[in-house]
Amino acid sequence: MKRNHRKYFGNFGGAFVPELLMAPLNELDEGRKYFLNLPSFKKQLQDLLENFAGRPTSLTAATSFSKAIKGPRIFLKREDLLHTGAHKINNALGQCLLAKEMGKTRIVAETGAGQHGLATATTCAKLGLECHIYMGEVDIQRQLVNVQKMRLLGASVHSVSSGDKTLKEAVNESMRDWAHHYETTHYCLGSALGPYPYPQMVIDFHKIIGIEAKRQLKKMAGQDPSAVVACVGGGSNAMGIFHPFIKDNQVALIGVEAGGRGIKANEHAARFQGGSPGVLHGSYTYLLQDKWGQIQHTHSISAGLDYPAISPALSDLYEKKRAHFFAVEDHEVIETFDLFSKTEGIIPALESTHALAYMKREAKRFKKTDVVLVNLSGRGDKDLETLFKLRKYV
Ligand SMILES: *Cc1c(COP(=O)(O)O)cnc(C)c1O
Numbered sequence: 001m002k003r004n005h006r007k008y009f010g011n012f013g014g015a016f017v018p019e020l021l022m023a024p025l026n027e028l029d030e031g032r033k034y035f036l037n038l039p040s041f042k043k044q045l046q047d048l049l050e051n052f053a054g055r056p057t058s059l060t061a062a063t064s065f066s067k068a069i070k071g072p073r074i075f076l077k078r079e080d081l082l083h084t085g086a087h088k089i090n091n092a093l094g095q096c097l098l099a100k101e102m103g104k105t106r107i108v109a110e111t112g113a114g115q116h117g118l119a120t121a122t123t124c125a126k127l128g129l130e131c132h133i134y135m136g137e138v139d140i141q142r143q144l145v146n147v148q149k150m151r152l153l154g155a156s157v158h159s160v161s162s163g164d165k166t167l168k169e170a171v172n173e174s175m176r177d178w179a180h181h182y183e184t185t186h187y188c189l190g191s192a193l194g195p196y197p198y199p200q201m202v203i204d205f206h207k208i209i210g211i212e213a214k215r216q217l218k219k220m221a222g223q224d225p226s227a228v229v230a231c232v233g234g235g236s237n238a239m240g241i242f243h244p245f246i247k248d249n250q251v252a253l254i255g256v257e258a259g260g261r262g263i264k265a266n267e268h269a270a271r272f273q274g275g276s277p278g279v280l281h282g283s284y285t286y287l288l289q290d291k292w293g294q295i296q297h298t299h300s301i302s303a304g305l306d307y308p309a310i311s312p313a314l315s316d317l318y319e320k321k322r323a324h325f326f327a328v329e330d331h332e333v334i335e336t337f338d339l340f341s342k343t344e345g346i347i348p349a350l351e352s353t354h355a356l357a358y359m360k361r362e363a364k365r366f367k368k369t370d371v372v373l374v375n376l377s378g379r380g381d382k383d384l385e386t387l388f389k390l391r392k393y394v
Contacts, residue, residue, distance in 0.1 A: 007196035010319060012312035015195035017282045021175065024182035029197045031102040036204065041101060048093045052126060053083045055090075055208065059216035062374070064343040065356070071363035072370035075221065076346075077213045077241060079377050084119050086349065086378030087209060087237045092119035092188060094205030096127050099186030106130040106185040110174040112139055112167035113303030114146025115382070116190030121155035131155035134173040136166035143303070146382070167307060168295065171281050191234025192311035195282030199313055206240025213373055214244045221371045227252040230375040231354040232325070233269075233304045235311030237377040246322065255314060256358045258300030259327030265290070269298040270327035271310040272318055285312040301330040301386065302350035304378075328357040334390070336360050337380070349378035350386070 007014050015025055035041045049055040058081060062074040079087040096107055107129050111117030117133040124131035133150055137159045140147055147157050163169045171194075178187035192202040210228075217225060228245055230238035232255040245251040260268035268274065271286040278287045280295060288296040288308040300306040317323035333350060336357040341347050348356060355374050366372060 009199070009313045010316035012277070012283070012285050012315040013196055013199060014284050015282055016279045016284065017195045018179070020179040021195070021282075024178060025195055025197070027102075027182070028186070032098060032197060032201050035098055035101050041097070045094060045097055048097065048126070049090065049208070053089045053093060054081060056212045056216075057081050059213060059220060060346075061220065062344055065340055068339060068343050069360045069363045071359055072226075072366035072368060072372050073221065074359060074372050074374055075217055075225070076374050076376045077209060079209060079237065079375065080346065080349065080352070080379035084115075084122050085381065086115055086119070087206060087240065088116050088119040088190065089122065090208060090240070091190065091202050091205045091236060092116070092123040095186065095188045095201070096120065096123045096129060099188070100127055100129060102186070104129075104184060104186045106132070106181065107188050108132045108134065108174050108177045108185055109188040109190060110134050110167065110170040111190065112136070112170070112306065113382070114139070114143040114150070115304060115378070117150050117155070117157070118146050120188050120190075121150040121153040124155065125153045132177065133157045134160050134170040134177070136164070136170050137161045138165040139167065139170070139303075164297070175281070191236040192239050192313055193234045193281060193283060193309060199283065199311055202236050203239045203243065203313060206236050207243035209237065209240035209375065210243040210245060213241060217371070217373060223371055224248060225251055225373040226370040227254055227366070228373045228375075229254045229256065229355045229358060231256050231305060231351045231377060232310060232314065233307055233351060234309075235314045237375050239311060239313050241373070241375040242317075242323065246317070253317065253323035254358065255323055255325045256354045257325055257327045258302060258305035258354060259329040260299040260301070262329060263327060266297040267299050268327065269300045269306050269308065270325075271308070272325040273327050277315065280309040283309070283312050285315045286310050286318070301333055302354065302383070304349070304351040305354065326358055326362070328354050328361065332357040332361060334387070337387070341380075346376070347380040348376055349380050350383045352377045353380070
């Protein structure tokens with residue numbers, strides 16, 4: 001088979017979709033190539049990122065946490081400070097502005113925990129676009145506050161009741177809607193996943209995280225980091241912060257996946273621990289699947305990391321050994337959440353806490369003088385109920 005290498009990250013990626021989706025994907029690719037290089041588009045997006053979302057985000061030295069874990073010098077990239085509380089708004093603003101410039105009036109998006117749905121609904125309200133969010137029936141029950149927020153922002157939230165009634169099915173429904181309405185509609189996909197050109201486009205909207213952090217770190221620490229650490233769900237915050245460092249081979253790139261209740265089938269979401277390559281949602285990448293190719297169930301304390309596939313861009317960095325991946329388990333995340341909140345005065349998202357828990361467990365791998373950049377992808381307000389239910393807090 002002759003491959004169109006433009007659509008791949010090494011051996012991974014591509015666009016394995018039904019014929020019906022080829023026209024909208026090609027149109028999107030053309031649109032993105034035209035508008036993303038246009039000075040007027042860049043100016044509008046920059047204005048939204050700075051004056052609506054709150055960029056550039058701060059870089060904070062985590063001195064007390066570093067001391068408590070006897071670790072290296074840790075610097076936090078503060079994506080938790082962005083509007084709606086996580087990095088996801090970078091991508092939502094980029095894609096929805098692109099859609100608007102392309103003449104679309106209607107946006108569809110999938111959401112699991114509701115964070116991407118919230119970022120998309122917020123962006124649609126700001127840009128005056130009609131917004132439809134697909135969400136699994138189970139997730140709607142688990143994340144009622146985010147559903148209420150999305151409705152308040154004017155979005156229609158549609159319950160998906162096929163299969164497991166969670167994120168995977170919500171993605172299927174969004175693609176189906178898009179295939180039937182693409183003349184008016186854009187599908188705003190929430191991570192560096194899916195068929196080409198989505199992974200590349202999503203990385204392009206998040207690479208600002210790494211570009212800012214590299215500049216800020218030079219100023220604060222006087223050097224580049226020896227390692228960059230990020231949690232990995234689909235891979236958008238990780239690819240965003242890794243991006244400007246990929247060519248610097250002396251900078252270690254470390255992704256932290258959800259080890260859940262341990263690396264046993266159906267109990268975790270660590271694709272590089274128990275997974276193998278296959279196709280899901282239009283992309284060839286590492287997945288959690290059984291020997292018949294059926295997608296496995298996943299589990300993580302953090303909804304944002306609870307997905308069976310990973311970005312094809314990260315599968316490529318993994319195979320080339322340019323990035324290394326570790327899994328941390330739920331109980332390590334809960335311990336680190338407490339310690340980090342108390343020492344740094346920042347309540348981190350459970351997703352981001354995976355990166356911090358890796359630092360706590362593996363502190364000895366680093367020299368005290370090493371500089372480590374950690375992506376604090378989001379804030380933890382949304383997770384307090386999950387933690388209350390675990391009876392950890394009264
Ligand atoms: C959604 C989410 C993630 C996981 O998504 P990626 O695409 O892997 O970045 C991580 N952190 C937070 C705070 C999130 O909301």
